[in-house]
Amino acid sequence: xxxxxxxxxxxxxxxxxxxxxxxxxxxxxxxxxxxxxxxxxxxxxxxxxxxxxxxxxxxxxxxxxxxxxxxxxxxxxxxxxxxxxxxxxxxxxxxxxxxxxxxxxxxxxxxxxxxxxxxxxxxxxxxxxxxxxxxxxxxxxxxxxxxxxxxxxxxxxxxxxxxxxxxxxxxxx
Amino acid sequence: xxxxxxxxxxxxxxxxxxxxxxxxxxxxxxxxxxxxxxxxxxxxxxxxxxxxxxxxxxxxxxxxxxxxxxxxxxxxxxxxxxxxxxxxxxxxxxxxxxxxxxxxxxxxxxxxxxxxxxxxxxxxxxxxxxxxxxxxxxxxxxxxxxxxxxxxxxxxxxxxxxxxxxxxxxxxx
Numbered sequence: 001x002x003x004x005x006x007x008x009x010x011x012x013x014x015x016x017x018x019x020x021x022x023x024x025x026x027x028x029x030x031x032x033x034x035x036x037x038x039x040x041x042x043x044x045x046x047x048x049x050x051x052x053x054x055x056x057x058x059x060x061x062x063x064x065x066x067x068x069x070x071x072x073x074x075x076x077x078x079x080x081x082x083x084x085x086x087x088x089x090x091x092x093x094x095x096x097x098x099x100x101x102x103x104x105x106x107x108x109x110x111x112x113x114x115x116x117x118x119x120x121x122x123x124x125x126x127x128x129x130x131x132x133x134x135x136x137x138x139x140x141x142x143x144x145x146x147x148x149x150x151x152x153x154x155x156x157x158x159x160x161x162x163x164x165x166x167x168x169x170x171x172x173x
Numbered sequence: 174x175x176x177x178x179x180x181x182x183x184x185x186x187x188x189x190x191x192x193x194x195x196x197x198x199x200x201x202x203x204x205x206x207x208x209x210x211x212x213x214x215x216x217x218x219x220x221x222x223x224x225x226x227x228x229x230x231x232x233x234x235x236x237x238x239x240x241x242x243x244x245x246x247x248x249x250x251x252x253x254x255x256x257x258x259x260x261x262x263x264x265x266x267x268x269x270x271x272x273x274x275x276x277x278x279x280x281x282x283x284x285x286x287x288x289x290x291x292x293x294x295x296x297x298x299x300x301x302x303x304x305x306x307x308x309x310x311x312x313x314x315x316x317x318x319x320x321x322x323x324x325x326x327x328x329x330x331x332x333x334x335x336x337x338x339x340x341x342x343x344x345x346x
Contacts, residue, residue, distance in 0.1 A: 006280070008265040009233040013241060015258045021241045023234040025226065028263065034216060036226035038234040042242060043207060047249075053198065053209035055239040059310055060182040061196040061211040062232040067322070068186060068194045069215060069228055076220070077273045085188045090201065092181040093309045100250045103306040106313040107179070113333075114325040121326050125333060128324055133276040133339040136266045137232055140279040141318045142335070147311060149240070151301055152287040153294050160286075160298060162315070166306040 005030070007136065017041070019048030021055075060091045063109060063137055070131040071115065080127045082117040103166060109141065178203070180309065190214070192221035194228075233264045236282060239310040244288065244300060247307060253300045255290040276339060282314065 008029040015021055019042040026035040040055045042048030053061075068085045075082045089111035096103045115124055132138055149160045181202040188194055192215040199208040213228045215221030226234075241258045248255045262284035269276045288297055305311055322333045 003270075005268040005270070006265060007229070007268050007277070008263055009229050010263045011233050011237055011261065013234075013237045013260045015241055015245060019242060019245060021238040023237055025230040025233050027227075027230075029265075032216065032218075034223065036230045036234075038226060038231065040234070040238040040242065042246075043205065045205075046246065050207065053211060054200075055235045055242055056180070056182050056309055057198040057200075057209045058211065058231045058235040058238070060184050060198050061186075061209075061213070062228045062235060064184050064186045064196055065194040065213040065231070066228040068188055069192060069213065072188060072192060073215075073219065074274050087186045088184065090181055090183045092179060092202075093313070094177040095180050096177055101247050101303050101307060104180070104309045104312050106309070106316065106318050109318060109320045110323070111321070112323045112325065112330070124326070125324065125331070128322065128333045129336060130274050132322065132333070132335050134274060136229055136277045136279070138320060139277050139339075140266070140314065141320050143279065143317050145279050145282060145314045147282045147314050148284070149301065149305065150283070150285045151298065152285065153297070157285070158298070160301045160305070162305050163302060166312075 017049055017051065019046060020051055056091070056093075060089075063091060063141070064089060064111060066135045066137040067111065067113075067131055070135045071113075071127060074130050074134060075117075075127055078127060078130065080117070080119050080123050082115050082119070082124075082127075084116045086114040086116075088112050190222055190224065192219060193224055229264070229266075233262075236264060236310055236314070237262060237284060239308045240284065240286075240304055243304040243308040244286075247303050248290075248300055251300060251303065253290070253292050253296050255288050255292070255297075255300075257289045259287040259289075261285050 006029045011025045013023040039052035041052040092107040179202045183201045184198045186196040212225035214225040265280040
């Protein structure tokens with residue numbers, strides 16, 4: 001079996017304005033010269049200036065685009081010609097008000113694909129299933145992940161452990 | 174206990190160019206008038222024209238910005254004044270080459286926070302822990318999610334079930 005190849009994105013971000021964040025992102029592995037400047041903000045209602053999309057809009061776009069990219073990339077690799085992909089969908093969460101703050105949990109993510117192709121239905125379904133396996137973000141959403149948060153405190157760095165009771169239960173995909 | 178509030182983003186996306194995707198995203202619940210146009214592309218190496226960040230760069234930016242936004246929002250709600258937040262980090266995956274295609278799995282996501290504040294360390298750690306509970310994306314990464322993929326086939330719509338063997342195993346957060 002071939003070796004596993006690491007795919008690593010690194011980032012450096014700072015807050016600015018009222019609620020705006022500016023994030024530089026680059027690909028560390030496999031090495032890539034490009035760097036992307038991405039920003040988020042919140043609207044008036046959440047105390048921001050609306051200068052950029054909110055983080056959840058970027059997330060929703062990434063969820064849709066990752067599968068779309070995988071479908072087009074694999075269509076060439078698998079010899080299943082397609083002319084294009086359209087997707088509509090929704091990402092939904094629930095917010096639980098708690099005293100002054102709130103906690104959140106994911107609900108359900110739904111994507112409806114429309115693939116423009118003359119290939120038989122079985123081939124398009126095969127392409128979709130292969131794209132699911134190849135899509136980094138879809139695979140990430142299929143499991144509980146290791147997300148490490150560290151906090152600089154003076155010259156120290158401490159890991160911030162999550163409250164185990166705050167983790168929402170998994171569902172059967 | 175207060176009612177749960179749905180937070181829903183909807184999107185409509187289409188492929189264009191060689192590997193570019195254009196995604197319109199809007200907030201369906203609570204209703205919001207704004208709509209954001211977001212694009213992704215791939216570099217030369219992956220057959221794209223490099224006109225926009227790749228989906229994984231948007232994803233990494235969203236992971237960082239969601240916690241940063243939550244920290245600033247909750248700092249006001251909890252009365253823990255901060256001047257700003259900086260974050261560096263990495264999102265890493267593994268790619269397994271398989272014949273003409275490949276499968277992927279998440280590896281580890283690491284974020285290092287530097288919070289500019291005169292508050293005592295304990296209060297900043299409390300703010301971080303509360304932000305973890307409130308961060309939609311962090312909570313999403315903590316569990317296996319329900320992600321539904323449907324495909325239009327003529328006048329029909331079929332759900333594309335995932336290959337159960339392709340789901341990467343969960344890890345202990």
